[in-house]
Amino acid sequence: MAWPEKLKLNKRLIQSLTDIGYVNPKEIQLKTIPRISGGQDIIAIGPEGSGKTTAYILAVLNRFRYAAEGVPKVLILVPDKDRVLDVISRFDLLNKNKSLLVVGLYPAPGTEAQMNALADGADIVVATPDRARAIYLKLGLNLNKMEMLVIDDAELIVKQGLQLPVAELANSMTKCQHLVFTEVMHARLEKMLDPFMKLPALVEVEDTDGQTMDVIPQLLYILPNFGTKLNLLNFFLQDDEVFTKTVVFVNTRQTAETILRSLHTRLKQAAAILNPWFYELPGFASLDDFMRSPQARVLVVVNDPSENFGVTGIPFIIHFELPDDKQVYISRVTDHNPGRESATMALTFGTDLELSVVRKIEQATGQKIPVAGLPEHLLIEKERKAKRTGESNPKQPESTIGEAFHEKKAGNAKNYNYGGGQKAKMNKKRKHG
Known part of the structure; x- marks a missing residue:
């Protein structure tokens, strides 16, 4: 399908798209561009590569049908310098209106050069939220005539704790259309958007690579913070009949040591670390040694992309933290x-801020990871204020490590909110080890 008439793109844009080989629109472009042209606020959710950035660039360029004025009309907020430069390069690729001025704002020594660029004239500003706010407070960025605010990679902006500058910039624009593009939607992102998004249209697409992989049974637990992850891990591993042998994957040595101290409170010598870095830490040199040990039940492993860590025959693997490289997870x-x-x-175990990694994994495997309900008596930790807005502090869970969950009662034993069939599968694993 070629670019349809209903998108109402001008001829120069369609010619640009044809020249670079964008012959057909993607689903998210078909669903968002007409709404943007109609002046509606939107929240567009789609995986990496689904065409989100191209969608709003086309909509923005389509607004400037005539000579530009050199006064900022569109502000595009992205997480970092690399994304600023990437978005500007995409504008250069598609823009045939050479009178249109695009200026980038990002952290760099001094602000004078960027303020001078704005003073020379800018129709579209692509910026990181912190740098845009800093220059706005210095009266270098004029928001009075802004017609459109675009927030791209919104989930990464939240992950970096940049909600405050986004909110301040949005609230400084009197009349403005708001467009948000993100890979996932979660509570922290909603909290940032709620004050200025008014009845937005929600557009969501699921775009996989067309390939479905064979994977072992999986369950996803969505948790608010590090402390609650630790509580859930303790809750599960106190059941030595079901969780006979378990490997727990983490990203750092610090997290591994925190988990080991927490588990040691109840499991004593049944928990260990793979290849411990201090002699006083209980550990094993290999997975085989762990599997042969009659006492050991839990092995904590720090993610290492260079190692091919096989998990065949292990009853349970728990990703306490998701590895940075999705292929590491997929291989397991x-x-x-x-x-x-x-x-x-x-x-x-995933927090809101890790859901974008989960979505990338689902996109690559072609399968959704089923979301499991949390145990009824799991203690949910309160969020602690961190140094930067929007970040949690994994180093200091609010309650005592290893004791931040309720003891099982007889009437609630092994209640993990699983269905009957799932419980039966899990109980079969007690015979391993």
Whole structure:
């Protein structure tokens, strides 16, 4: 399907798209561009590569049909300098209106050069929220005639704790259309958007690579913070009948030591670390040693992309933290014996800020990870204020490490909010080890 008439793109834009090989619009472009042209606020949710950035660039360029005025009409906020430069390069690729001035604002020594660029004339400003706010407070960025505010990679902006400058900039624009593009939607992002987004249209697309992989059974637990992750881990691992042998993956040595101290309160010598870096830490030199040990039940492993860590035959693997490289995760959950019942189940603990990684994994595997309900008696930690807005502090959970959950009662034993079939599969794993 070629670019349809209903998108009402001008001929120069369609010619630019044809020249660079963008022959057909993507789903998110078909769903958002007409709404943007109609002046509606939108929140567009789609995975990486679904065409979100191109969608708003086309909508922005389509607004400037005539000579530009050199006064900022569009502000585009992105997480970092690399994204500023990337978005500007995409404008250069599609823009045939050479009178249109695009200026980038990003952290760099001094602000004079960027303020001078604005003073020379700018129709579209692409900026990081902190630098845009800093120059606005110095009266270098004029927001009086802004017609459109675009927030791209919104989930990454929240992850970096840049909600405050976004809110201040948005509230400084009197009449403005708001467009938000993100890979995921979660509570922290909603909290940032609620004050200035008025009845936005929600557009969501699911775009996979067309390939479905065979994976072992998985469950996703969405948790508010590090402390609640720790509580859930303790809650599960206190059950030595189901969780007979478990490998817990983390990203840092510090997290590994925190988990080990927490588990040691109840599991004593049943928890250990793979290849410990201090002699006083209990550990094993290999997975085989762990599996042969009759006492050891939990092995904490620090993610290392260079290692091919096989998990075949382990009853449970828990991703306490998601690895930076999605392929590391995918290699662990790939089912190498499809058609047979898997001996391993993968449990993933994710906060709002990790959901974008989960979505990338789902996109690559072509499968959604089922979301599991939280145990009824799990203690949810309160969020602690961190040094930067929007960040949690994993180093200091509010309650005592290892004791931040309720003891099981007889009537609530092994209540993990699973269905009957799922419980049966999990109970089979007690025979391993």
